[in-house]
Amino acid sequence: MQGELAGGGLRQARSGRSLKRAMPVWVGTLALLLPTYLWLTLAIFLPLLGMLVFSFLTKAPFGNAKPAFTFDQYLAFVRQPYLIDVAWTSLRLALVTTGLCMILGLAAAMALKQAASGRARTILFMLIILPFWTNGLIRIFSWTMVLREGGFIDMVIRAFWPGAPSIGLLYSEPAIIIGLVHGYLPYMILTCFISLLAIDDDLIDAARSLGARNYVIFGKIILPLALPGLISGAVLTFVPVIGCFMEPRILGGRVGVTMGTVIEDQFTSAFNWPRGAAFSFSMLALVLVVFALFSSVLRQGGIAREDG
Amino acid sequence: MTVRLSRRHVAGLLSASTALGMIGLPLRRAWAAETITVLNWQGYGTDEKWALQAFTKATGIAVQHDYYSSEPEMITKLRTNPGAYDVAVVNSARTQQLQAEDLLMPLDLSRIPNAVGLTPALRDNPNIHIDGKAYGCAWVWGYNAIAYRQPGIQTPDSYKIFQDPAYEGRLALLDDATNSVAIGALLTAQDMNDPKDLTAVSEQLKAMKKNLKLLWSSEDQWNKGFEAKAFDLAVYWSGASVRSRRTYKLPLGFTAPKEGAIGWFDTLGVPSSSTKAEAALAFVNYMIDPAFYVEWATKVGAPASANGSAMEKLPADDLNRTTHDPALFKSMQFMGPLPDERRQAFADLWEETKAFYAR
Numbered sequence: 217m218q219g220e221l222a223g224g225g226l227r228q229a230r231s232g233r234s235l236k237r238a239m240p241v242w243v244g245t246l247a248l249l250l251p252t253y254l255w256l257t258l259a260i261f262l263p264l265l266g267m268l269v270f271s272f273l274t275k276a277p278f279g280n281a282k283p284a285f286t287f288d289q290y291l292a293f294v295r296q297p298y299l300i301d302v303a304w305t306s307l308r309l310a311l312v313t314t315g316l317c318m319i320l321g322l323a324a325a326m327a328l329k330q331a332a333s334g335r336a337r338t339i340l341f342m343l344i345i346l347p348f349w350t351n352g353l354i355r356i357f358s359w360t361m362v363l364r365e366g367g368f369i370d371m372v373i374r375a376f377w378p379g380a381p382s383i384g385l386l387y388s389e390p391a392i393i394i395g396l397v398h399g400y401l402p403y404m405i406l407t408c409f410i411s412l413l414a415i416d417d418d419l420i421d422a423a424r425s426l427g428a429r430n431y432v433i434f435g436k437i438i439l440p441l442a443l444p445g446l447i448s449g450a451v452l453t454f455v456p457v458i459g460c461f462m463e464p465r466i467l468g469g470r471v472g473v474t475m476g477t478v479i480e481d482q483f484t485s486a487f488n489w490p491r492g493a494a495f496s497f498s499m500l501a502l503v504l505v506v507f508a509l510f511s512s513v514l515r516q517g518g519i520a521r522e523d524g
Numbered sequence: 525m526t527v528r529l530s531r532r533h534v535a536g537l538l539s540a541s542t543a544l545g546m547i548g549l550p551l552r553r554a555w556a557a558e559t560i561t562v563l564n565w566q567g568y569g570t571d572e573k574w575a576l577q578a579f580t581k582a583t584g585i586a587v588q589h590d591y592y593s594s595e596p597e598m599i600t601k602l603r604t605n606p607g608a609y610d611v612a613v614v615n616s617a618r619t620q621q622l623q624a625e626d627l628l629m630p631l632d633l634s635r636i637p638n639a640v641g642l643t644p645a646l647r648d649n650p651n652i653h654i655d656g657k658a659y660g661c662a663w664v665w666g667y668n669a670i671a672y673r674q675p676g677i678q679t680p681d682s683y684k685i686f687q688d689p690a691y692e693g694r695l696a697l698l699d700d701a702t703n704s705v706a707i708g709a710l711l712t713a714q715d716m717n718d719p720k721d722l723t724a725v726s727e728q729l730k731a732m733k734k735n736l737k738l739l740w741s742s743e744d745q746w747n748k749g750f751e752a753k754a755f756d757l758a759v760y761w762s763g764a765s766v767r768s769r770r771t772y773k774l775p776l777g778f779t780a781p782k783e784g785a786i787g788w789f790d791t792l793g794v795p796s797s798s799t800k801a802e803a804a805l806a807f808v809n810y811m812i813d814p815a816f817y818v819e820w821a822t823k824v825g826a827p828a829s830a831n832g833s834a835m836e837k838l839p840a841d842d843l844n845r846t847t848h849d850p851a852l853f854k855s856m857q858f859m860g861p862l863p864d865e866r867r868q869a870f871a872d873l874w875e876e877t878k879a880f881y882a883r
Contacts, residue, residue, distance in 0.1 A: 275864070296872065298879040305882065364752050387738050387754070469738035469754075473882035478875060485701065486871035487596035 271493035289494035299478070299495075303502065306475040309389075310458040313396040317453050318446055320397070321404025325445070326438070328405070329412045344405050352399060356466045359395050360386055363467070387469025395463040400456065404449035411445025412438070455503055459496075475499050559586040560610035560803045563601060563795075566591040569664070569820055570613065570811060579810050585803045602627045606797035610804040614660055614793040616651035617702075620861040622793070623659045629796040630657035635805055638812045641833035645853070646789050651860055660791030661808050662830035664763070666848065667785035667856060668703055671760035671768075673750075674777045682781045683711050685757065687731045695732060696749060696758035699739035701867075701874035702859060703759065703786060704729055710783035717860040722873055729877045736881055743767070750774055763827030766844045770825055780852055787856035789830060 270276065271290070273283040293299050324344070331337045347355060362368040365384040373380045385391045415438065423433050461476030468474075475495060482492030564570045566589075576587050590609065592598040595618055602612060602622065614622060622628045633639040639647065639661060646662035653659070670680050686695055686707075697704060706716040708725030719725050737755045740746045743764045749755055751774060760768075762785075765778035792808045794801055810816055814834035820826045821844050828848030829835055838845040862870065 296876060298876050301883060302879050360748075365754065366752060465741075468882075470733075470736045471882045473878045478879075481871070481875060484594045484596055486868060486875075487599065488868060488871070 267493040268497065270490050271497055273490045276487070276489035283490075289491045290498065292491060292494065293498065299475075302473055302478055303475050303499070305473065306458050306460075306499070307502070307506075309392060309396065309460070309464075309474060310454050312393055313400065313457045314450050314454045316393070316397050317401050317404040318450060321401055321449055322408050322442060322446060324401075324405045325408035325412050325442075328409050344402050347398070348402060353462060355399065356395050356463055359391070359398070359467060363391050363394070386467065387471070389468070389471055391467040392464050392472060395467045396457050396460060399463070400453040403452040404446075407449035407452065408442055408445040411442045415441045451507075454506070458503060459499060558584070558800060558803050559588055560798075560800050560807060561588050561590060561608060562611045562613070562807070563590050563592060563598060563609045564613040565593070568613065569826060570611070570807075572820060572824065574823075575810075575816055575820065578816075579807065582810075583803075583806050585806060587807065599627075602795055606795075607799065608797075609795045610798040610800045611807050612793050612795055613663070614791050615859070616649060616660065616662070616789050616791050617859040617861050619652045619659050619791060619793065620654060623654050626796055628659045628793045629798070629801065630659055631661055631794060631805070631808075633658055633661065636661060636809045636812070638809050638814070638831065641814065641831040642812065643830055643832045643850075643853075646830045649789070649858065651789075651858060652791055660793040661812065663790050663792045663808075663811060664827040665787065665789035665830055665853075666762040666827035667780065667787045667852075668698065668706075668759055668761055669778060669780040669785045671750075671758045671765055671776045671778050673756040674775045677756060677777070679777060679779050680757075680781060681779075683707050683783055685781075686735060687728075689734065691735050691757050693735065693737050694756040695735035696738050696740050696746070696755040697732070697736060698759045699741045699878075701870040702862070704874050704877070705870045706786045706859070707759070710786070713783075716784075716786065716857055717862065718866065722869065726873055726877060729874075730880055733881050739878070739881075747772055747774065750776065761827075762847055763825065763844075766847055767825035770843055778847060785852065785856055787853075787858040789858060790827075 272285055272287065274286050274288070275283050277283045293303075328337060328340050328344075331340055360367075363384075363386040365382045365386070367386070369385070370380075370382050373383065385394070419437055420433055423437055428436070459476045459479070461474060461480045464472030464474045464477055465480075466472075479492045479495045479499075482488045482495060486492075562570045569575075570587075571589050580586050590601065592601060595615055598612065598614070599618065599622065602609065603625070612628075614628070619628065633642075633647070642662055646665060647658075649662065652662065670683070670685070672680055672685075685691065686697075705719065705722075705725055708728040709716040709719035711728045712719070712721065712724045714721060714725070735757070738749060740749060740758070743761070746758065746760065746764065747768055750758070750768070751772070760776075760778065762778065765776065768774040768776060769778075792811055794804045794808070798804055812829065812831045812834070814829075814831060814837050817826070817829045817831060817834035818837045821829070821838060822842070826844065828844065832850075835845060835848070835850075
């Protein structure tokens, strides 16, 4: 396996050299990157730029509306302090969901790696990828069937304990978290699994032959080496969850009010695009602040990796 | 401007094809193959398959649909897709806003034969009349009031029941700023379209927190929640209440409390950018046809028709007819147009109330 990889690397290096003679390397790099950047520019940067402009207007420039420049939309957090509570709810949901995904995701990835036989691994992998094949909305609606009073969970419990009180999780914060963890866990498993695959099994064998116990191996070898995967999984989970609105709306009932639903309301029912845009960029700022706070942790992770 | 041009255009085409027809060239199909696009909520009358088949058979005009899931979305679509739509279902409370942006054309009701049967209070409602011109044809009406589980709950006579501690965690409210503000305003005896004391409105709504289980936003969500016994008491749409009772056999009662029901009526408007106004009017005429209405109301379940003669064609004990009693209609307040600032104030109030509910 390792030899094959090394050979492949060599072959690539050699063909890279022969390419170099024909044309400069940067031409090839540019040709490979151009479609992606063109797409990113068209599909992400331009609309985002438009939204940024919107967020400084008094009203959306549609129809015969005459918008004017204002910084007012960004002051909503000051004028409507309840939004700080809402932002805290979003942040809390994102932190809890990310934390749970990290624990469950790493465990699943380790199990996946230990399933040595190729076939078992493929089947396990399929089971993880499977939810991705269905629409997210369908997944959330199926949770309503499971979590509601007299739903699937209640039916199972009552099969063993007739007359049991209803769990009735639907329309509560745990229901939102269950839906979110279910939705984002596969990302975490995949990123952790890729990190774990790169760990040389000899390291673990060496540690074991030196008398290290399982928890020491996990704490000193597996966890530090899996950290890049955990971190990229956390980023992939945290960013969408902090802006989520579908899960809180459908599973949250009365408690399902997050920055995501507030922003959605600004766009779809209040029809105040500028304020929705301002809220979105405020959330983006919050995400960046969170990453800045954690960046020292991320950097330490990097150092630990180099040491290892 | 574009309207008159297009009408002249259509008329020109018609006379040209007639002339060509006389000398034997088969160009008549050019008009017959016309397709109009209707913008509406999904599953709201205009897209009933049997009706469209009958309409196409009678007029040769094919009908396709585009949908919106909120009124702002409808407005966005009309603003951003000029020329894409020929008929739009417009809540009468939105007509003045659309007219101010030149998004609707004035309609000559005399060119809609079935309009003679329209209830005058709706046909001539100030919501849809600007400078003596009608910017929409009244189509259906209904009201929002209280739905309650039967048996178990006595017919409520006031919105106060939403704050009654006996129903802790049993209430479902409509996730809609205008409707919620209206309930708060009616509870404090204010004009529901322009309440002066918004703090009092907010207090009334916040007093429902302990009872509130969920905020619903679609009929399907309402039905599923009621069926799963997630709530026993709710704000509901009158037309939907008929469908829930008749089609889904849900055990609910529906009543307008003493503070008053929250009335609304929808119109069929023709976007000013439409180039097929003639075909659009033909469709509008079909939509207020008593024959179509009776079939829609009895087969599927519908809000009340704005066409009084259509309502009279329903059996006297018909649930839809009894729910939409004309006596109730006379004293009802209708949701009116809201200036941007007030709409924003309502939206902010509701957003703040929802955050309070979630805490």
